[in-house]
Amino acid sequence: MKATLLKLTRSHLFWPCVTLVLLCLVNVHFNPGFFNIEIKDGHLYGSVIDILNRAAPLMLIAMGMTLVIATRGIDISVGATVAIAGAVAASLIGGSLVIKEGVQTYVSNTPMPLAFAAALFVALLCGLWNGLLVAGAGMQPIVATLILMVAGRGVAQLITEGQIVTVYYEPFFFIGNGFIFGIPVSLYIVAAVLGVLLLLTQRTALGLFIESVGINPVASRFSGISARALVFWVYAFCSVTAGIAALIITSNVKSADANNAGLLLELDAILAVALGGTSLAGGRFYLIGTLVGALIIQTLTYAIYSLGVPPEINMVVKAIVVFGVCIIQSPALRDLLLKHALRSGGPA
Amino acid sequence: MQRTRRTVISTIAAGLIAGTLAMPISASALTLGFAQVGAESEWRTANTGSIKDAAKAAGITLKFSDAQQKQENQIKAIRSFIAQKVDVIAFAPVVTTGWDTVLAEAKKAKIPVVLTDRSIETKDPSLYVTMIGSDFTEEGRNAAQWLLQNYKGQGDVNIVELQGTVGSAPAIERKKGFEEVIKSEPRFKITRSQTGDFTRAKGKEVMEAFLKTDKNIQVLFAHNDDMAIGAIQAIEAAGIKPGKDIIIVSIDAVKGAFEAMMAGKLNVSVECNPLLGPQLMEIVKDVKAGKQFPKRINTKEGIFPMETAAKEFPSRKY
Numbered sequence: 099m100k101a102t103l104l105k106l107t108r109s110h111l112f113w114p115c116v117t118l119v120l121l122c123l124v125n126v127h128f129n130p131g132f133f134n135i136e137i138k139d140g141h142l143y144g145s146v147i148d149i150l151n152r153a154a155p156l157m158l159i160a161m162g163m164t165l166v167i168a169t170r171g172i173d174i175s176v177g178a179t180v181a182i183a184g185a186v187a188a189s190l191i192g193g194s195l196v197i198k199e200g201v202q203t204y205v206s207n208t209p210m211p212l213a214f215a216a217a218l219f220v221a222l223l224c225g226l227w228n229g230l231l232v233a234g235a236g237m238q239p240i241v242a243t244l245i246l247m248v249a250g251r252g253v254a255q256l257i258t259e260g261q262i263v264t265v266y267y268e269p270f271f272f273i274g275n276g277f278i279f280g281i282p283v284s285l286y287i288v289a290a291v292l293g294v295l296l297l298l299t300q301r302t303a304l305g306l307f308i309e310s311v312g313i314n315p316v317a318s319r320f321s322g323i324s325a326r327a328l329v330f331w332v333y334a335f336c337s338v339t340a341g342i343a344a345l346i347i348t349s350n351v352k353s354a355d356a357n358n359a360g361l362l363l364e365l366d367a368i369l370a371v372a373l374g375g376t377s378l379a380g381g382r383f384y385l386i387g388t389l390v391g392a393l394i395i396q397t398l399t400y401a402i403y404s405l406g407v408p409p410e411i412n413m414v415v416k417a418i419v420v421f422g423v424c425i426i427q428s429p430a431l432r433d434l435l436l437k438h439a440l441r442s443g444g445p446a
Numbered sequence: 447m448q449r450t451r452r453t454v455i456s457t458i459a460a461g462l463i464a465g466t467l468a469m470p471i472s473a474s475a476l477t478l479g480f481a482q483v484g485a486e487s488e489w490r491t492a493n494t495g496s497i498k499d500a501a502k503a504a505g506i507t508l509k510f511s512d513a514q515q516k517q518e519n520q521i522k523a524i525r526s527f528i529a530q531k532v533d534v535i536a537f538a539p540v541v542t543t544g545w546d547t548v549l550a551e552a553k554k555a556k557i558p559v560v561l562t563d564r565s566i567e568t569k570d571p572s573l574y575v576t577m578i579g580s581d582f583t584e585e586g587r588n589a590a591q592w593l594l595q596n597y598k599g600q601g602d603v604n605i606v607e608l609q610g611t612v613g614s615a616p617a618i619e620r621k622k623g624f625e626e627v628i629k630s631e632p633r634f635k636i637t638r639s640q641t642g643d644f645t646r647a648k649g650k651e652v653m654e655a656f657l658k659t660d661k662n663i664q665v666l667f668a669h670n671d672d673m674a675i676g677a678i679q680a681i682e683a684a685g686i687k688p689g690k691d692i693i694i695v696s697i698d699a700v701k702g703a704f705e706a707m708m709a710g711k712l713n714v715s716v717e718c719n720p721l722l723g724p725q726l727m728e729i730v731k732d733v734k735a736g737k738q739f740p741k742r743i744n745t746k747e748g749i750f751p752m753e754t755a756a757k758e759f760p761s762r763k764y
Contacts, residue, residue: 129659138685145658152651251514260512261491262646262672264702275683351646351676357484357514358645403655409612409641 110375113427114390117373121397121419129404141277145400153396154284155180155343157389158291159363160370162336164388165295167371169329170312170380171232171239176340176367178250179224180360183344185257187217188354193267206267214345221341224250225334233330243333247364254356264353274349284346288389291339295385305383308332312380366395373423394423477507478730479527481537483564484515486644487672488700492764493538493563493720500723506730515611517541521548528555534730536560538579541613542567549573558733562726564615565742576739578725580718580747582616586623588716588749589667589695594631596714596751597693603664606656607639608649608677610669616718617641620669620697637663642673649673653680668696671703671715678711689713689752699750700764707755717747720764 106112125132125145135144159176166173190213193206208216224246231242265271276283299305310318311325319325340360348354372378373394374387398419407415425431478501485491494510501508509532511523517540527535528551535557539545545566552559553573563579597603605628610617621639628634638656642649649668656663657680666681668674674696681688688694688711696703699717706712722745729739750758 131658143684145655148654148658152654255485255512260485260494262485262488275679347647351650352679353646355486355645355647357486358643358647399651400655403640403652404659406638406640409609409639412612412641 110384110387111390114374114387114394117423117426118390118394118397121394121401125397125401125404128401132404137280141280141282145404147282149393149396149400151282151284152400153392154282154288155346155360156363156366156370156395157288157392158339158343158346159336160367160374160388160392161291161295161385162339163364163367164371164374164376164383164385165299165308165332166239166336167368167376167378168308168312168380168383169332170315171329171333172368172378173228173243173333173336174240174364174368175224175228175243175246175250176336177360177363178247178254179221179337179340180344180347180363181251181254181354181356182224182257183217183221183341184348184354184359185254185263185356186220187213187345188263188265188348189257190216191265191267191270192263193265193270204266204268206270210267210270217345218338218341221337221344222334224340225337226330228337229330229333232333233326251356254354254359258354258356260356262353262355265348270349271352272349274346274351284350287342287346291342292385292389299385309381309383312383366392369420370395373427375427475505475507476534476730476734477509477530477532478727479509479511479524479530479532479535481511481513481520481523481527481535483520483538483540484512486515487670487698488702488764489670489672489698489718489720492700493722495764496721496723497562497726498723500727503724504727504731506727513540515540517544521545524548524552528552528557531555532557534558534560534733536562536726536730538562539564539566539615540611542615542618543613546570546573560726560729560733562722563720566615571741575733576729576741576743578722578729578743579745581744582619582718583623583626585616585697585716585718585747586620586625587627588623589620589697589714590624590627592714592716592749592751593665593667593693593695594627594634597634597665599664601633603634604637604660604662605634605665605667606653606660606663607636608642608652608666608668608673609639610641610644610673612641614644616697617669624667634665636667642668642676644670644672646672646676646679649676650680651676653677654683657681657684657686663692665693665695668694671696671698671700671706671712674712674715675702675706678706682711699748699762701759701762704750704755704759704762707750707752708759710752712752714749714751716749719745719747 132145135142190208191206191210193204228243231237232239273283278286307323307328311328315325347359370391371388373391374384376383402412402415480497482494483490513519520537520540524535535552546568549559559574561574561577565577640652642652666677668677674694678688681692686692694712695714697716697718699715703712703715
């Protein structure tokens with residue numbers, strides 16, 4: 099019994115899950131209907147659905163970030179990439195509100211699939227740029243991606259001409275607001291990306307390659323892994339996840355805001371990866387852990403809204419909880435506490 | 447690839463040449479350094495447009511900086527304006543406090559400072575010449591007054607509030623003005639209040655959470671239209687009718703708000719006029735000519751209920 103419990107607590111998913119459950123309990127305490135899910139207009143409706151739907155962009159980016167971090171890298175430009183890709187999508191679709199004899203109709207400027215492809219392509223370009231700097235030029239990842247982080251919002255501003263671009267085209271709203279079989283579309287996208295990643299990293303040697311590059315790039319190169327190409331494409335992939343997230347975010351609010359879309363999302367993504375148990379020093383990575391980490395962040399945000407925390411201290415509350423979570427997840431501290439508990443509880 | 451690169455380079459080169467050519471012509475004219483908050487809302491976009499157009503029309507050289515809603519960026523911009531020795535500095539302060547040092551530097555360099563649309567808190571009012579802009583407290587009062595006069599239902603009225611950016615003048619003053627007026631009617635109560643950062647995305651996210659935790663909401667008061675537009679999306683997703691089941695009062699009166707009002711989803715928007723470019727340029731010229739100003743110049747503003755939206759819409763500039 100004790101052995102299984104110990105084994106369970108050793109699992110990398112244990113502490114993130116404990117945290118998530120605790121946060122949910124806090125939510126239930128202040129909002130008894132937290133777990134209620136009703137069916138409204140033919141789709142699921144409730145707090146949990148909101149959290150999942152809201153966390154979707156973060157989950158996507160955090161998955162890309164997990165791979166980057168596993169190679170000992172970091173990508174702080176994802177927020178800017180979101181702004182750029184969102185700006186591209188929104189300005190291409192654009193559309194306008196035409197009022198004809200009192201009836202509002204919507205028209206799009208560019209066919210939607212083309213706009214999507216363009217947005218994802220631009221995101222891919224951002225990633226290739228990052229990959230080139232990190233893998234090609236051998237720059238420190240944080241410096242290399244800092245360039246795009248700083249410049250990216252400017253680029254997005256250029257695309258939107260400094261305006262908030264509102265989209266007036268109904269079909270576009272589907273991926274951020276729509277439902278398939280009552281479940282938000284964004285969750286299918288997350289599931290699809292997760293599925294592909296799990297397949298690639300667990301059924302092929304790719305996952306092992308990524309981990310080995312993160313643990314020791316030189317040794318992996320000597321054992322025949324083309325570490326540079328791998329790192330290059332990992333950055334490219336991370337930016338594409340940001341591009342997909344951008345489509346969801348832009349569609350959700352039906353507009354692209356170059357200044358605010360994806361603002362500080364890179365920090366949330368890194369936090370999600372860290373909360374999920376992946377070490378920022380690279381090596382072993384846990385995709386499912388990352389998803390739990392993203393859910394922890396969104397559940398916390400949600401708790402702050404429903405708790406009635408005064409807006410002035412939102413960030414302080416968040417910081418304290420994150421601090422607490424990190425402390426709980428620190429193995430050194432846990433061992434210390436465990437030892438202490440065993441010693442005092444031992445004789446009895 | 448090759449061709450696009452060449453185009454980019456030639457565009458940059460063309461820009462540089464155009465820039466150097468333009469310099470000598472405007473050298474004799476007045477130079478205004480303007481540090482804008484950002485482009486967080488349609489209102490701000492209209493404000494930026496008005497200032498840029500008015501500067502061009504008045505023959506004033508405008509150095510424009512976008513702070514992306516960060517005070518440190520605005521301070522940097524003001525410092526660079528001082529270094530460039532512009533004639534007048536104007537800026538819309540992101541937050542109310544923390545300006546004393548940089549404004550003292552401007553004063554030392556003898557560059558007059560004009561505040562636009564938001565005020566600051568300072569012990570030394572000589573740090574700026576005047577403040578031109580909207581009276582946010584009055585806007586809050588107007589919003590509340592409209593609500594008290596037009597709310598038809600009986601019983602307690604629970605109001606949820608979407609505040610603007612924490613610490614910003616419009617958020618503080620609109621809240622103050624609104625609370626001041628509803629205090630006279632005890633059945634009107636603000637039950638929940640949270641920041642939506644003046645953006646659609648946050649407005650929507652916070653409203654979603656409000657709707658799940660609280661089934662008893664009669665009124666939404668949003669500190670700007672964009673948050674209201676985001677919240678409307680959240681209310682619709684909850685299967686509730688915005689504008690009917692939940693009365694929505696917001697401030698700014700931007701185009702998006704008029705569209706929402708015409709669709710019957712927003713009840714009223716109190717105007718906050720962003721088109722203060724022409725007025726600002728007059729002041730810039732007069733400041734340079736050494737005229738005296740009151741510390742506060744208010745812009746003219748109206749109140750637009752849903753019923754007037756369709757009539758007003760074609761004549762709206764923002």
